[in-house]
Structures are given as C-alpha cells and as structure tokens.
Amino acid sequence: MKEYIEERAVAIANYIIANNATVRQTAQNFGVSKSTVHKDCVERMNEINASLAAEVRKVLDINKSERHIRGGLATRKKYLQKKY
Template identity: 75%
Template sequence: MKQYIEERAIDIANYIIEANATVRQTAKKFGISKSTVHKDVTERLTLINPSLAMKARKVLDVNKSERHIRGGLATKEKYMSLTQNTKSSIY
C-alpha cells in the first residue's frame, strides 16, 4: 500500500474519533468520497493499525445507529421553517 494512503487512513480515523464525525463530514473535510472514507477505515486501517480502526469503527457504528434520528430532526426543521415562512407571508 502506498505511504500517502496509509497516512490518509490514519488521519481520517483520528479525525473521526476526535470530532465524533460522520462519514459524510469526514469525506467533506478531506475532499474524498464517502466510499473512500469507509474503505480506509474498515479495510485499509485494519491492516495498518487495528486498535485505531476499532476505535474509529465504534464512532461510525454509533453515528449509523443515530442517523435516523438526525434525519428526522432535519426534516422537522425543514418543515417548521417552511411553515413559519408561510405564516409570515400570510400576515
């Protein structure tokens, strides 16, 4: 494996752990795709640093288990905003 890929995988894992970041947030921060983030953490990092991979994986698993809640809150905010804009234009 190339050196820069190994370094990126370690940097990604450290960011996920420190920032409690999601795959999407991490991908945006590093300018790479979500699938690359996932592959770096689940496959590549396991070969490089298994203990770091486990820590990052725990954070991603928690985020995955909570994503339906975050999605529901985002949808609620969206429609609350639309309702408020509609009310203000009526009056």
C-alpha cells in the first residue's frame, strides 16, 4: 500500500473518532468519496492498525444504528421550514 494512502487512512480514522463523524461528514472534510472513507476505515485500517480500526468500527456502528433517526430529523426540519 502506498504511504500517502496509509497516512490518509490514519487521518480519517482519527477524525472519525475525535469528532464522532459520519462517513459523509468525513468524506466532505477530506475531499474524497464516501466509498474511499469506508474502504480506508474498514479494509485498510485492519492492515495498518487493528486497535485503531476497532475504535473506528465502534463509531461507525453507532452512526449506522442512529442514521434512521438523523434522517427523520432532517425530513422534519425540511417540512417545518416549508411554507404553505
């Protein structure tokens, strides 16, 4: 694996852990796709640093379990701002 990819994967993992960030927020912050963030965190981090990968996995699992709530809140906000 190329060095810059390893550095990016570690930086992404640290960002997610520090900010409890979602994959979408992280992708926007780093200027990469959601697929890249996911691949860095799930596949590449296991090869680089298994303990860091486990921490990231915990945050991603929590975010995944809460995403339906965030989606509902976003929809609610959208319709509250809409004027009839």
